[in-house]
Amino acid sequence: MQARSRLLPLLRSQLLGELLAWICLHPESSYSVTELAQRLGASQSTVSREADRLVEAGLVREVRRGNLRLLRFESDNPLARPLTELMALTYGPAPVLAELLPAVDGVAEAYIHGSWAARYAGEAGPPPRDVDVLVVGDADDDELADAATAAERLLGREVNMHRLSTEAWHSTAGDPFLTSVRSRPIYPLVKPEASS
Incomplete structure (x- = not known):
C-alpha cells in the first residue's frame, strides 16, 4: 500500500x-x-x-x-x-522543472529541496509556499533565472534557484547550506547519469 x-x-x-x-x-x-x-x-x-x-x-x-x-x-x-x-x-514542481532544467546548458544535476521535498517525502507540515531548487554545474545564472520565471508562471509560486559548482556539491567540507540540504529530503530533477 x-x-x-x-x-x-x-x-x-x-x-x-x-x-x-x-x-x-x-x-x-x-x-x-x-x-x-x-x-x-x-x-x-x-x-x-x-x-x-x-x-x-x-x-x-x-x-x-x-x-x-x-x-x-x-x-x-x-x-x-x-x-x-x-x-x-x-x-507541479516535479514535472515542470524536470522539463525546464535539462534544456539549460551546464546543468549537471538538479534537486528540489526544502518544504516541497519534505512534504513529498511524507513529512507533515503546511503546504509549501515556494519551491527551492539546487542546481549543480556551471549553468548561466541568467538562464536559470529565466527557467525560474517560466516555472513560476506555470506553478503560481516563487521558485528559488541556488547554483553550486560540481566540486562544491561533491565536497565533504562543512558548508552550513550543504549540510542543511543533505540532512533533509531532496527530490532529483536532473540526475548525474542523465546529464551530458
Missing part, C-alpha cells in the same frame, strides 16, 4: 498525484502507460490501474493503437481547469 499524499492529502497516493500532475500539466501530449511508468518509477500494472480510474472519471482520455494505450488529459472536462491549478500548486 502506498503512503497517502502529504502534498495533497485528499489523494490516496503519491503516485496518483504524480500521474495527474504529469498528464494535467502536459495537456497537449499523449503518453503510453509504459512511458508514464518509466517516468514515474512505478510498475506498468499500477499505473494502468490508476489510469483506469482516471479514464472512468472522465479526467483522462484513452486512445488505443494496436496494443499501445495512450493517455491524454481530458481538457474539456469541467474539472480540468481547477484540477490543473491544484496539480500545479501541489505536484
